[in-house]
Amino acid sequence: xxxxxxxRLGLAKSLSHPGGNATxxxxxxxxxxxxxxxxxxxxVPEATLIALLVNPNNPNIGTISxxxxxAADGIGLRIQIxxxxxxxxxxxxxxxxxxxxxxxxIVGPDPFYFSRRSQxxxxxxxxxxxxxxxxxxxxxGGGLASYGASLTEALRQVGLYTGKILRGExxxxxxxxxxxxxxxxxxxxxxKALGLTVPPLLLATADELIE
Numbered sequence: 001x002x003x004x005x006x007x008r009l010g011l012a013k014s015l016s017h018p019g020g021n022a023t024x025x026x027x028x029x030x031x032x033x034x035x036x037x038x039x040x041x042x043x044v045p046e047a048t049l050i051a052l053l054v055n056p057n058n059p060n061i062g063t064i065s066x067x068x069x070x071a072a073d074g075i076g077l078r079i080q081i082x083x084x085x086x087x088x089x090x091x092x093x094x095x096x097x098x099x100x101x102x103x104x105x106i107v108g109p110d111p112f113y114f115s116r117r118s119q120x121x122x123x124x125x126x127x128x129x130x131x132x133x134x135x136x137x138x139x140x141g142g143g144l145a146s147y148g149a150s151l152t153e154a155l156r157q158v159g160l161y162t163g164k165i166l167r168g169e170x171x172x173x174x175x176x177x178x179x180x181x182x183x184x185x186x187x188x189x190x191x192k193a194l195g196l197t198v199p200p201l202l203l204a205t206a207d208e209l210i211e
Contacts, residue, residue: 001025001158003111004059006176015176023171025157026178027149028060032134033067033108036147039184040104040132041077042199043145043191047103051080051129053093054108064108090116094123102129109134109148117141130194136185139210144190149179183207 002009006026012018015026040050052068054061065081072079080102082093097105107113107120114135121143124131133139134148157177165171184202187210191198203209 001027001154003027003109008059012176015178017172018174018176019172021171023174023176024161025154026176027151027154029149029179029182031067032148032182033064033106034071036106036132036134037068037071039145039147039202040106040130041075042202043132043196044104044130047077049078049080049100049102050104050106051082051097051100051102052106052108053082053084053090053113055085055110055112056083057085057112058108058110061108068106085112087116087119090119090123094127094129097129098127105129105131107131107133107138114138117143125190125193128194130196136183136208139185139187139190142190143187144194144196145184145186147184148182150181150183153181154179185210 001024005028006012007014011022012020041047050072052065054064069079080100082096084090084093105124113120117138118141121138121141125142130144133143133146135151136146139146161174164174184206185208186198186202186206188198189211
């Protein structure tokens with residue numbers, strides 16, 4: 001399972017016919033960062049400035065930033081790009097966010113950020129900034145909201161493919177699977193602590209509400 005493009009990495013010739021000795025699950029999904037922007041905007045409708053945190057070491061930084069900028073430009077909202085690739089840089093990014101008084105934060109999808117989710121959600125709570133993340137694990141740890149592919153479903157697919165290969169099927173003939181299930185998770189306790197009212201539509205469409 002990878003969060004990057006298997007074709008760009010040289011692991012597969014195409015998604016439908018990998019053609020080599022590798023196949024699997026790709027959880028890289030274009031367009032979700034714009035969706036996260038829209039969801040955060042619904043949670044903080046009065047916002048005029050929203051921050052985006054990205055890892056400068058992530059090869060997809062241009063795509064992530066571009067999607068959010070495009071969504072923001074469409075409604076005339078300003079975006080502040082913050083970069084952090086280490087623990088100390090995360091702290092510095094939140095300090096810069098507080099200085100600019102951004103009304104919300106989108107945490108770009110990144111394996112390093114996933115590993116530092118406790119630090120990120122704690123900093124968001126400390127600075128009182130509404131933030132949206134890529135995966136439910138952030139929200140289970142106290143984050144406000146997340147929207148992204150279901151990691152549980154992706155891991156289930158990994159297990160299914162492992163079984164197929166162990167039974168003799170060739171990786172070259174097994175198409176790379178992309179996510180079909182996405183989930184919106186909202187932590188109502190965090191929303192209350194931030195003084196936010198979650199819109200009825202989000203309450204109705206959320207896959208899970210943590211109370």
